[in-house]
Amino acid sequence: YAFKASAFSMRFSKRPKRCLILVTALFVGLFYVLRTHRKSTSVVYSNTKIYILTATYPRLVQRAELTRLCNTLRNVKNIHWIVCEDSESKTNLTATLLERCGVPYTHLFAETPSFARQMPSVPYWTHPRGVAQRNRGLQWLREVLVQGHDKAVLYIADDDNTYSLDLFEEMRSTRRASTWPVGLSGELPWEGCVTLPENRSHISSMWVAHNPQRPFPIDMAGFAVNVNLVLEHPTAALDYNLPRGMQESHFLLGLGLKHWSELEPKADGCQKILVWHTRTADPVLASWRRLQAQGILAPPIQDPV
Structure with missing residues (x-):
């Protein structure tokens, strides 16, 4: 036993x-x-390419802004940078910067119509900026890409914002249209999409202060769209004749979308801030103007500011 x-x-x-x-x-x-x-x-x-559309305009900090954005994009794989400047022709400053940057690019120009030009005494947010330039970039996409053939995403990136490299990898998987929170936007520390802990794959609400009833209450920096949507809807564009804050909604409605709840939440279910709506302060040049008034000129230098 x-x-x-x-x-x-x-x-x-x-x-x-x-x-x-x-x-x-x-x-x-x-x-x-x-x-x-x-x-x-x-x-x-x-394998999905990101087309990054940037509108830019001449100002003292323009080269500094574009250089900073160039240095960011140098670290992102499989992209194409579309830069459209507010000018009647291509400028040497932008052309030289893009050539030196090392990022695949297309250089375009489109002049803002006189009726839409901003007066120096008027706050910057009262007039939409970059409409003609962004529309020219959309036109170029439709001329070059083929619907259903090119696997790509479009992102409209201002030249003065600050971008995390993670943002571009997040948007790369966009099926139709995706979104994420934007820092320092809409007079809030951040604004944008909100998801619930039990379901991070669906947007439950939008956190925004200005006109929350908009179909898409988001900043231009807060979404990306599949290029096929742009090609399927050839008339989708931006418009000068829109109330403040309606450019994004007008564009997304033109792409066949109806409501913010259709958007795909990115950035860990809208839990991370990967882009900030920043602005470079205007440089103080009082001493320069005083010296010019006295007939004292700065020594010649090869590079523009």
């Missing part, structure tokens, strides 16, 4: 070990499958 009991206990003691080995093997297999799937998904989306 002692022998039988000992044999039984040995068989019984082996079962937990076998179960442990089986469970470990299952976890290792599951980890491998998930890792492989994640890698394959990453590879699929890494």
